[in-house]
Amino acid sequence: MNDATEQTPRALLRGRDAVAIIVGIVIGAGIYRTPPMVAGVTGDAGWMLAMWVAGGVVSLIGALCYAELASTYPHTGGDYHFLTRAFGRNVSFLYAWAKATVINTGSIALLSFVFGDYLSRIVSLGPFSTAIWAAFIVVALTIVNLMSLEASARTQNWLTVAEVAGLVLVIVAGTVAAPSGATPVYFASTPPLGLMGLAMVFVLLTYGGWNEAAYLSAEVRGGHRAIVGTLVVSIAIITVLYVATNASLLAGLGFGDLAKSKAAPADVVTRAFGDVAGNALAGFVAVTVLTSINATMLVGARTNYALSGDWASLRIIGGWNAARGVPVRAHLVQSAIALALVAFGAAQKDGFEAMVEFTAPVFWGFLTLVGIALFRLRAKDRDRARPFSVPLYPLTPAIFVVVCAYLCYSGIGYAVSRSAIHVSLIVMAAGVVALLLARIKAR
16 A cells, blocks of 8 residues: 555644644634624623633633643544543444534534625525535535645635634724723623523634644644643633624624624724725635634544544545545545535525534534543543643533533523424434444444
8 A cells, every 4th residue: 555645644733733723613703793692691791701701711621621632642533532432432433423424514514604695795696605605615625625734724824814813803993993981881780690601602602613623633743742732822812812802892882782783893893994894804704714614624524534444334434645644535525414414504494503403412412421531531541641631630621521511401402492403313313323334344
């Protein structure tokens, strides 16, 4: 077999490349949508900002848990590998199935619909314009990822720069548009605990995606500990940008207008710099979505690759092109499933909402299991060297598990309220059937 076309991942990513990938995944369309929702739920400027700070703290806690797992068990399979070691191949197979058919591909389809919505406003392609643009971007970015890891990382770096520039524009606009002498009233009232929990659901959904760094743990230069610094730096950058963005929106619009706005960032940019600048912000939103899709594709294909190495019947989706640093067939499988989900979403009333209902319960359920895996692996591998140990164990991972479990519960409740939970259940039931068939073939 030609070494240039096969075998294992190498450490090709610089630390800044990995940071760009993580920041690119996390800073998506959510930050342009959720600030008014959080403001409306909390009903207070002080508590609104506190929720965004708390979201960064919770994300950092989760990142520290992942840093221990990723530095102790570096593997391109990320979560899949952790779950295999902690709970065995059956659980990790179901996770990989969920990742391939629901979590990553659903996220790619969801983000592609957002991209399609914005592009359709500029160039409409008819009644199915959004879905056509969504399918186009899935194919285009798959081609970029197939070229090489370096090409994908380079693309990610430039997209992330543009993405951050969009948020910086919003932050500056809030300062310019802020009325002279106007000061928001902080902590004038305290929202009920239930509403604070709902606000955290929106906030943590906006912070979601930092965990994907686990899939890069074997490909980041600098050894096992490098992933720790990568995670901490990434979360710090994201938290600063999110809190500054919300503070700027609050200053530029005022709490009342912020809570009522449907497009707060565009409103504050328009108020500060005029209609042309407000319309230009739509371009930054489109770039933000592109960044998240590209990064999600990059890490998602690595689960498919890891799965193929553990199950003989799935070797067809394996194969690592060492020259390009790319799991080629895994990318192609991922793209095919994402395109199928785009077609599914196009048949629904709202493709974006359909993908949220489809992915949320499964994503947070398996993330809860990853948190539990940390406890399990501490007990199983007591003598294993840990380049990094999560501080304040067991409190830190316990907080992570509780938060993930709550978000899983909320995701299920949301899907039930939309009469959509059956979609996720059907897909996971199909995963159980696939597991049984794979085990039969393995005998």
